[in-house]
Amino acid sequence: MKLWVLGSGSSGNAVLLESGDSRVLIDAGFPQSVLAARLAAIDVTVESIHAIILTHEHLDHARGACASARKWGWSVHATRGTVRAWPELSVADVQTFDSNASFPVGAFSIQAVRISHDAAEPVAIVATDTATGVRAAVAYDVGSVTNSLRRALSRVDILVLEANHDEEMLRYGPYPPSVQQRIAGNRGHLSNLEAGELARDCAHRGMSYLALAHLSKECNHPGVAWATVRDHLAGARVATRLEVCTQHAVAGPFQAGRKVATEQLSLGF
Numbered sequence: 001m002k003l004w005v006l007g008s009g010s011s012g013n014a015v016l017l018e019s020g021d022s023r024v025l026i027d028a029g030f031p032q033s034v035l036a037a038r039l040a041a042i043d044v045t046v047e048s049i050h051a052i053i054l055t056h057e058h059l060d061h062a063r064g065a066c067a068s069a070r071k072w073g074w075s076v077h078a079t080r081g082t083v084r085a086w087p088e089l090s091v092a093d094v095q096t097f098d099s100n101a102s103f104p105v106g107a108f109s110i111q112a113v114r115i116s117h118d119a120a121e122p123v124a125i126v127a128t129d130t131a132t133g134v135r136a137a138v139a140y141d142v143g144s145v146t147n148s149l150r151r152a153l154s155r156v157d158i159l160v161l162e163a164n165h166d167e168e169m170l171r172y173g174p175y176p177p178s179v180q181q182r183i184a185g186n187r188g189h190l191s192n193l194e195a196g197e198l199a200r201d202c203a204h205r206g207m208s209y210l211a212l213a214h215l216s217k218e219c220n221h222p223g224v225a226w227a228t229v230r231d232h233l234a235g236a237r238v239a240t241r242l243e244v245c246t247q248h249a250v251a252g253p254f255q256a257g258r259k260v261a262t263e264q265l266s267l268g269f
């Protein structure tokens with residue numbers, strides 16, 4: 001399985017999964033032209049994608065989804081709450097799923113996991129490559145970590161995880177108190193510290209990549225996010241590669257194959 005983060009942040013999010021000929025997008029928060037350009041940069045044609053799964057209706061995740069799906073023939077999958085909350089979806093041909101459901105899409109078995117966020121019915125996504133058993137997960141826009149989310153992320157090989165803000169940079173940054181409270185609240189976003197704690201809880205020897213995503217432009221810095229999460233992983237004795245995704249560039253491919261027994265492990269960062 002290969003995974004690319006086509007860009008991540010408050011201005012747009014999209015993740016591409018690939019296994020063999022099967023390509024599935026998670027979110028399309030960019031205009032069509034940007035989405036097409038990001039895919040072209042990794043030699044993927046828009047027509048070769050056959051489905052898109054939406055995590056929730058916020059513009060930075062859903063902006064280009066309907067128009068792109070219509071134009072390029074993608075099937076669209078979203079929770080009922082997301083469909084109700086995003087008017088464009090109600091007129092599109094959408095396949096709905098429950099926020100804790102499992103269902104097949106192309107080469108993947110998709111598990112949705114309900115998360116806490118200020119959207120109608122937001123989910124994290126765990127995708128299992130049915131041919132190899134390799135798992136990838138995308139968990140961003142997470143206000144608070146639940147046991148069900150922790151459990152779902154605990155056996156994945158590739159994890160895209162939100163590290164939205166540094167708590168101090170948020171406190172002393174440009175946002176008014178009401179916005180700070182929304183971001184830091186339990187229906188907002190994960191801080192670097194919270195991401196580090198969750199990563200430490202979920203890290204295991206088979207986790208190949210941990211990609212930090214949805215970093216705030218105003219209240220975070222890639223080096224700060226990386227160092228905070230690295231410190232939490234330091235005691236976990238894993239070989240996970242730690243990467244930071246940005247808003248304006250494609251990150252990846254993050255790749256994992258069939259699991260192999262690994263005896264000699266060291267810190268990979």
Ligand SMILES: [Zn+2]
Pocket residue numbers: 056058117119141
């Ligand atoms: Zn959101």
Ligand SMILES: [Zn+2]
Pocket residue numbers: 009010013058060061141214
């Ligand atoms: Zn978002």
